[in-house]
Amino acid sequence: METSLSWITYPLFRLTICLATGIFLFDRFLPEGVSWPLWGGICCVLLCVGLLRLAVWRWRWFFGGVTGLAFFLWGGFSVVHQREKVGYAWDEAPQVYKGIVETVPEIRGKTWRAEVHVEGRHITKGTWQKVDRSVLLSWIPDTVAEPLSCGDTLCFYAKISRPFSEKELTGFDYGDYLLRKGISGTGLVYAGNWYRAGKPRWLTFSQRARVCQQKVVEVYRSWGLDEEVQAVIAALTIGDKSDLSTDLKNVYSAAGASHVLALSGLHVGILSGFLFLVFYPLTYWKRYGRMVRMLLVVTLLWGFAFISGLSSSVMRAVVMFSLYAFASCCSEERFSGIHSLVLAAFLMLLYNPFFLFDLSFQLSFAAVASILAFYPLCTRGVVIQNRLLRYLFNLLCLSVSAQVGTLPFVLLYFGTFPTYFLLANLIVSPLAACILVLTLMALALSSVPWLGSGVVVLLDWSTSFLNGAMRMVQHFSGSQITSVYLSAGQACLLAGIFICLYLCWSAGMQRKARQWICLLVVCNLFVALSVGMYLQEKPERLYFSRAEIYTRKGHCISTHTSDSGLIRIGTLCVGVLDDGRWKNCQASWRLPLDYVYICRGFKGNLSRLNDLFEMKQVILDSSLSEGYREMLIKECQLLKISYTDLSVQGSYSIEL
Structure with missing residues (x-):
């Protein structure tokens, strides 16, 4: 059996690595806009050369090398194909489009927002050009038009474009993030420029799932719970985080319990455990009881995935559990969790290569892999007779194991570390299970007058206690270590340290010396890289973006404001003009300004400003209207003043 398992597991793991590497x-090194047939021809030539060299070198490695290289190229071609499938050259001017609302519209401030599948662009009367792309569309409500819902046909007039990258300032490329989500661009539709062209005749399976999720949220709202309680219940049970406030998210993040607000394998594990307990009497049916029990649990888990909107995180967990259940039913031997983990990752990357860059995908698989690796080692050899103490110890080991796997990713993307995560997870894990079970009971018993309302009261108490406990943990001294950012190289070396620790811990005595040497080498590389980056001089840059002025040095970003609008930053004098205070002013001499940042709300013209300020460069914010921007550009050209239009490039930066 061990030989067969090695053929099943290790080759699949290697193929998954080859696929992910491709x-x-x-994605990293292939420029956008390169046609896949050209790149495919180059790769085929390299493939032939590599195969000839490999065949001459060693025949026994020939099959494995060919298979690994094939999946490497498969991964690369799938990235190029996905780019072509999502990317689109949108017109710079507003156009008339027709599409279908794909998701349930949600309120975002004064606008509504939803994903819209754009079917075509209007060319002439009765003629439409095929577009077939998805966009993230925001629209201002119209008192005349009927409100939109999921599945509606929509006609609108707007400018659609890919968002500008602010990675240099914030470290986050929103346009690239949307591209990996299958969204080609964003647009804003003003009131009067859209109307519903038709009601939905039928909904797709994913649209029905989102509508079902929204109906469950409406049921939660009908219970009359506190806003924060209802928001946590909706996020914890069906993955709807639209009602979560920023303050509440920060509370759970500082306490190290933000994972409970995102549906993942934790929730699927809790629900599967509860269902196994409910269907335990089926095990007395010796012939088919075990199989029927497993089938019922898997079916109900897929139903749970449906009412949660078929989110990718829940789908990953349910797919992994389904594979585990299928293998355990087909074989009497125990199917290792790492097998189902690798197989789930392999199938998901084949389906969509951009899953590899999804943060939830990375954190989910890293946490599960770390638990499968470190949890048995933590609990091995420890015998605790008391059930309560054994439960607490196992829970602590589980939390530490998951934290080890996700730590490199957390420090890479967020630069924070919750110091009381062990304490928070001792509270979160049992309460999350309690809230999930009570919610299911409240939904099932909602028609029973006294019993249903009693369960809702218990649910309210449990969730309120959870929110209060997380706020208490947040207020502890030193609850969160911030600004501990790692580079990609440091994160990889930190992950290598944990892998070497695992190998040293699990290796036999005859191989421990080799593993310890590897651990010391990786640790030295990590320290050397960290010291080098610490000693490296970090230049300070000045940014103009989103009607604000920022300075950034390393990962520290500061915002500069002034009541007068005139700011001195180092040796530079900057003026932020966003009102009409300078319209009727007079001066006996002109104040020199290195940069004049004109934003929405400014009233006046540059000719008048030229009498007050000696302007070296004018920066026009993207919030200005099109007509006003064009007028200011013409004035800059007449006055021979250098200008920068942020509606073209998004932001402007200089080194101080």
Whole structure:
């Protein structure tokens, strides 16, 4: 059996690594706009050369090398194909489009927002050009038009474009993030420029799932719970985080319990455990009881995935559990969790290569892999007779194991570390299970007058206690270590340290010396890289973006404001003009300004400003209207003043 398992597991793991490597390298180094047939021809030539060299070298490695290289190229070609499938050259001017609302519209401030599948662009009367792309569309409500719902046909007039990258300032490329989500661009539709062209005749399976999720949220709202309680219940049970406030998110993040607000394998594990307990009497049916029990649990888990909107995180967990259940039913031997983990990752990357860059995908698989690796080692050899103490110890080991796997990703993306995560998870894990079970009971018993309302009261108490406990943990001294950002190289070396620790811990005595040497080498590389980056001089840059002025040095970003609008930053004098205070002013001499930042709300013209200020460069914010921007550009050209239009490039930066 061990030999067969090695053929099943290790080759699949190697193929998954080859597939993921191809996806990463092609996405990282292949420029956008390169046609896949050209790149495919180059790769085929390299493939033939590599195969000839490999065949001459060693025949026994020939089959494995060919298979690994094939999946490497498969991953690369899938990235190029996905780019072509999502990317689109949108017109710079507003156009008339027709599409279908794909998701349930949600309120975002004064606008509504939803994903819209754009079917075509209007060319002439009765003629439409095929577009077939998805966009993230925001629209201002119209008192005349009927409100939109999921599945509606929509006609609108707007400018659609890919968002500008602010990675240099914030470290986050929103346009690239949307591209990996299958969204080609964003647009804003003003009132009067859209109307519903038709009601939905039928909904797709994913649209029905989102509508079902929204109906469950409406049921939660009908219970009359506190806003924060209802928001946490909706996020914890069906993955709807639209009602979560920023303050509440920060509370759970500082306490190290933000994972409970995002549906993942934790929730699927809790629900599967509860269902196994409910269907335990089926085990007395010796012939088919075990199989029927497993089938019922898997079916109900897929139903749970449906009412949660078929989110990718829940789908990953349910797919992994389904594979585990199928293998355990087909074989009497225990199917290892790492097998189902690798197989789930392999199938998901084949389906969509951009899953590799999804943060939830990375954190989910890293946490599960770390638990499968470190949890048995933590609990091995520890015998605790008391059930309560054994439960607490196992829960602590589980939390530490998951934290080890996700730590490199957390420090890479967020630069924070919750110091009381062990304490928070001792509270979160049992309460999350309690809230999930009570919610299911409240939904099932909602028609029973006294019993249903009693369960809702218990649910309210449990969730309120959870929110209060997380706020208490947040207020502890030193609850969160911030600004501990790691580079990609440091994160990889930190992950290598944990892998070497695992190998040293689990290796036999005859191989421990080799593993310890590897651990010391990786630790030295991590320290050397960290010291080098610490000693490296970090230049300070000045940014103009989103009607604000920022300075950034390393990962520290500061915002500069002034009541007068005139700011001195180092040796530079900057003026932020966003009102009409300078319209009727007079001066006996002109104040020199290195940069004049004109934003929405400014009233006046540059000719008048030229009498007050000696302007070296004018920066026009993207919030200005099109007509006003064109007028200011013409004035800059007449006055021979250098200008920068942020509606074209998004932001402007200089080194101080």
